Amino acid sequence: MDENLSRGYIQLGKARGANDLRFTNGFSHLSPPIDKYDGIYFSLVLAGVGFLLPYNSFIIAADYFQMQYPATTIVFDMSLVYIVMAFFAVLANNLLVEALSLNTRITFGYIVSFFTLLFVAIFEVWLDLISTTKSYTVNLIAVAVVALGCTVQQSSFYGYTSMLPSRYTQAVMAGESAAGLFVSLNRMLTKLLLSDGRINTMVFFIGSVLIVGICFGIHQIVRQTDFVQFYLTLCKEAKKITLEPTEDAGLMDPMEQGEGKNSQYGVLKLQPQSPLETSNVPTGPGGHFSFSNPVYEPTAAVGAGTTYKVEDVVVTIRGEAATTYRRPSSNIAWSSLHRGVKMRWEVAKNIWPSMLAISLTYLVTLSLYPGIESEIVSCKFGTWMPVILMAVFNASDLMGKLSASIVYDWSRLQLVIFGAARIMLIPALLMCAWPRDKPFFTGEGYPIFFSIGLGLTNGVIGSVPMIQAPSRVPEQHRELTGNIMTLSYNFGLTAGSLIAYVFEAMLGKPMPDPCGTFGSNLVNSTLSDSPQIFSSIVTVKPRANR
DSSP, rough: HHHHHHHHHHHHHHOOTTTTOOSSSOOOOSSSOGGGGHEEEHHHHHHHHHHHHHHHHHHHHHHHHHHHSSSSSSHHHHHHHHHHHHHHHHHHHHHHTSOOOOHHHHHHHHHOOOOOHHIIIIIIHHHHHHHHHHHHHHHHHHHHHHHHHHHHHHHHHHHHHHHTHHHHHHHHHHHHHHHHHHHHHHHHHHHHHHHHHHHHHHHHHHHHHHHHHHHHHHHHHHHSHHHHHHHHHHHHTTOEEEEEESSSSSSOOHHHHHHHHHOOBBBBOSSSSSSSSSSOOSTTEEEEEEEOOOBOOTTOSOOSSOOOOOOSEEEEESSSSSOOSSSOOOHHHHHHHHHHHHHHHHHHHHHHHHHHHHHHHHHHHHHHHHOOOOHOOTTTTTTHHHHHHHHHHHHHHHHHHHHHSSSOOHHHHHHHHHHHHGGGGGHHHHTOOOOOTOOOOOOOHHHHHHHHHHHHHHHHHHTTHHHHHGGSSGGGHHHHHHHHHHHHHHHHHHHHHHHHHHHHHOOOSOOOOHHHOOHHHHHHHHHHTSSSHHHSSSSOOOOOOO
16 A cells, blocks of 8 residues: 555656646647737836836926925935835735735736826815825825835736746836836926926826826736736646546556456545545554545546646544544644745745845935935026936836846846945935035036936846746746745835935935025026026926915
């Protein structure tokens, strides 16, 4: 009997060839479908746009919010609220990854983003129904709600793309940068065409709402394509043990066949009684029982195309006292929790350099962007300066993420070293704003140059770990890997947002008229030559307190 048991495990665990894949849902492809015209790729770029666009909509409208709430840290506060809420949302998503379906989590994010942005555009900006003193808090609450929905969505998308070929993870990350660039261009366009700050901000938010709606519609179409379903099914099937009717009946006791008994395919039948039919089981060391559901009769017709699965387990009983098969529900819950923690720990041991690299990368980025960049003063560009710097950063970030698609196998050491080397950008950008009365680097060229460097390196080093991590784990753990990497990503974001407050305190209080102190010569020489548009359309009319 022990020999039969051993042969049974060999039969269950034997390796399958690449062309021996079979699915139970009618999916008949023996090789991966082709992504014609890169349609799936570009749709996932748009997906990345969809879940990061709401956050960028609040941050890149910094010129409007700074005029609404002068002498406040509104940009820092919105960034911190978003990141902290996102951190807890990622934790929640890691717990819910097995409880809620992938599409449910993604749809939840789209719905939350759509209606929150619509609320801000109509009730706060356009209809002006909320007083200035209360709208500060309302905006922070809106950012928190958006953070919850978008982060659950973002984490789910990385789990989603981790089950696809690696270039599709890069597509989503490129979409994140494209979101910032689209929002920056949207903000510039609305400021250029509409002189009234309240109206152009309302149109700006409505544009973001429409883009989120388009992204949601495209996602619903793409997720049903054969290409996506092939890889999702492949990862699901990797978690199961499959027996085919055409395989040999290696799990049967040959003695039972010879005796003419009604043998059952896929069943290690070591006891004449099913353990579900009696509360007593064999005692003594080495006692075994097993069962399987459903079962298959090998004498049945072959070729029906049905796949049968062994879904139950072989149980070994040791001890002298009789026991029952059923375990208490509390033990089952604890066992499930223990397995979940152990599985996450095993995955983390394989991908920890990628986790560390992406955490360091976003720690540096969020300590400077958008907070410190919004504090850099330009007497030439006025309130356009933060908009310009954010547009430059997002354009560079997009270029970096696109370049990350170049096939190059980064070593673990390289990932960590390059992630840590970006710390040099912190003093460089800080000296563009410090000291406030006369920054170390004056003029617009330095902060623009450093913003390009910050964006390019963020695009590359922020993408490669996320792309390579899923390839270092088995297929059945790839969605979990995407969620763990997103947790590391959000840890870096949270730490960077908190450090930004330290840097803001180092700068000191904003000066009421900085150009009158250190920029008078610059104003006299450049303001007369600057386009009239910078003096006429950047005026935002603040609302009166009610």
